[in-house]
């Protein structure tokens with residue numbers, strides 16, 4: 001047994017089909033009376049449904065969350081919260097909506113109640129991101145960790161199958177990198193392996209039938225586990241590459257995670273054999289495939305993109321992406337600084353072409 005440090009994150013999780021019915025009780029437990037409800041424009045109906053449930057305890061709705069939390073949107077939402085005298089924020093949606101809630105909490109300390117409807121996992125982390133003048137700044141602050149999270153799989157039935165698969169791969173990426181994190185610990189290892197297993201089993205079921213409640217429940221359960229791993233331990237090469245490609249080349253978040261994950265795991269395979277064994281076991285170890293190949297197959301077999309070419313990257317930009325990725329590397333079990341630029345460039349080429357790792 002290795003030495004480790006484990007920091008519990010103080011959040012309350014209410015899980016189960018139909019658990020949105022407990023919303024009022026949960027708002028009560030937060031001691032809140034005037035909730036500001038947040039959503040994207042696409043999910044404004046769900047926001048209205050939350051407001052209807054809360055009746056007089058809904059202070060207002062801000063249905064304008066967008067990807068990457070632009071500072072202008074954050075300011076607007078903060079001002080509205082202040083004007084309405086809101087004493088909590090209810091974020092119903094994916095990582096973009098939760099991110100907006102975090103931007104409000106960062107300044108005001110308002111408690112957030114998150115109701116996740118994708119598998120991105122932001123609701124379990126104290127990590128925030130705000131985009132100002134085209135640059136996304138991220139950081140950690142315990143004030144932005146949602147106090148309460150209601151996971152209701154019924155709210156995910158409408159997530160389109162394509163987004164469900166890439167969002168699930170996004171969640172698996174947190175768990176996979178958590179397994180070889182520098183500050184990993186045995187509790188997170190358990191959660192990571194179980195999270196990967198739950199999502200890997202759920203995705204084919206969701207693909208077969210998008211409103212399969214059991215599949216949706218398993219996927220959301222996995223998302224909770226994987227998000228917890230992201231919130232507790234450090235991320236490595238895979239997340240660095242995704243931040244580079246998402247931030248500097250404006251590629252879609254969950255799709256980038258889906259394409260890069262098998263390639264990043266292949267790069268790290270020899271440096272992290274125990275993590276590979278756990279990932280392989282969680283994927284069911286089909287046909288003796290490596291962890292990296294297993295992840296590639298999971299995405300491919302469920303109709304997700306596996307090449308950067310297919311999600312809008314230009315081949316001519318791969319050189320610049322490699323330069324950015326190695327210029328300020330994260331810790332990784334296999335180092336990837338300037339000296340490894342050639343290997344990272346090759347990884348990106350493989351990702352561009354969608355080559356199945358060995």
Ligand code: NAD
Pocket residue numbers: 040041042043066067068069093094095096097099117118119120121122123125126127128129155156157158159160163167230253254
């Ligand atoms: P998203 O929140 O941008 O949602 C994508 C689209 O799907 C939106 O239009 C949304 O309204 C819609 N949608 C969400 N749930 C739906 C449902 N059940 N039915 C129908 N439509 C639905 O996507 P995301 O992948 O969840 O989040 C991505 C963002 O979250 C990125 O900006 C990423 O950086 C951030 N993120 C942050 C953290 C963190 O810890 N801070 C973790 C993961 C992701």
